[in-house]
Amino acid sequence: PTAIEAIDLVKDYGRGDGAVHALRGVNIRFGKGRFTAIMGPSGSGKSTLMHTLAGLDGTTGGRIIFDGADITRLNDRQLTLLRRRQIGFIFQSFNLLPMFTAEQNIIMPLTLAGNKPDRAWFDMLVDTLGLRERLGHRPNELSGGQQQRVAIARALISKPSIVFADEPTGNLDSLSSAEVLSFLKQSVRELGQTVIMVTHDAVAASYADRAIVFADGRIVADQADPSAEAMS
Ligand code: ADP
Numbered sequence: 001p002t003a004i005e006a007i008d009l010v011k012d013y014g015r016g017d018g019a020v021h022a023l024r025g026v027n028i029r030f031g032k033g034r035f036t037a038i039m040g041p042s043g044s045g046k047s048t049l050m051h052t053l054a055g056l057d058g059t060t061g062g063r064i065i066f067d068g069a070d071i072t073r074l075n076d077r078q079l080t081l082l083r084r085r086q087i088g089f090i091f092q093s094f095n096l097l098p099m100f101t102a103e104q105n106i107i108m109p110l111t112l113a114g115n116k117p118d119r120a121w122f123d124m125l126v127d128t129l130g131l132r133e134r135l136g137h138r139p140n141e142l143s144g145g146q147q148q149r150v151a152i153a154r155a156l157i158s159k160p161s162i163v164f165a166d167e168p169t170g171n172l173d174s175l176s177s178a179e180v181l182s183f184l185k186q187s188v189r190e191l192g193q194t195v196i197m198v199t200h201d202a203v204a205a206s207y208a209d210r211a212i213v214f215a216d217g218r219i220v221a222d223q224a225d226p227s228a229e230a231m232s
């Protein structure tokens with residue numbers, strides 16, 4: 001089963017002679033429950049792919065099929081709804097609210113929407129991410145790795161179909177990175193999440209079960225981990 005698919009996806013910034021061709025006809029399908037790393041040099045189009053797939057940026061051509069529909073045809077209001085209900089984001093800089101506890105940060109997307117957390121799901125996330133003893137702490141009382149795990153729980157709290165992670169270990173030392181990535185990998189496996197992660201770091205990419213390499217707006221390599229292939 002497919003979580004999201006790009007068909008002949010084109011994205012230009014600007015027009016005419018000065019246009020930047022950020023995506024030059026990208027075809028890619030992301031399977032449900034898979035953890036994919038997107039690699040490639042700075043300026044190769046990784047962020048643009050993620051932003052267009054997430055409906056944050058408009059497209060110049062092609063289609064993005066999500067849940068059987070082409071989301072490039074949705075208006076801004078429909079895209080906002082789609083993001084709120086179906087998509088989770090994890091950022092390099094955690095983006096936690098400093099005045100709130102870990103627990104309050106985790107449930108913030110629900111609080112903002114006026115909803116209550118599903119307690120069983122909340123408990124499962126907290127235990128999977130090893131945050132049980134940290135729920136009452138504020139971000140400045142947590143290590144970088146713990147803060148990023150809180151951010152992962154927040155990204156997953158609304159049970160999104162897809163989670164986009166933009167350099168999630170970019171601000172972490174190698175020990176915390178390893179910790180965060182193994183928790184992310186475990187969450188994908190145990191909770192059935194689809195994760196698409198942009199990273200510069202080959203070590204980070206090795207936690208994924210598929211790695212795609214971008215260069216100059218095109219996919220130049222696409223390899224699945226043979227052991228992950230065998231599992232699905
Ligand atoms: P990274 O290399 O970490 O993906 P970038 O420096 O490429 O980050 O981009 C950071 C932000 O600036 C992104 O939101 C991107 O869309 C925007 N950006 C990148 N290049 C340009 C540009 N030439 N003009 C305007 N905005 C840009």
Ligand code: ADP
Pocket residue numbers: 013014020021022040041042043044045046047048049
């Ligand atoms: P990456 O994430 O791989 O660093 P990006 O997707 O950020 O690459 O950028 C791809 C290309 O598009 C680069 O040439 C970048 O400068 C350009 N770009 C990105 N965002 C913008 C923007 N908002 N305006 C103009 N150019 C941009």
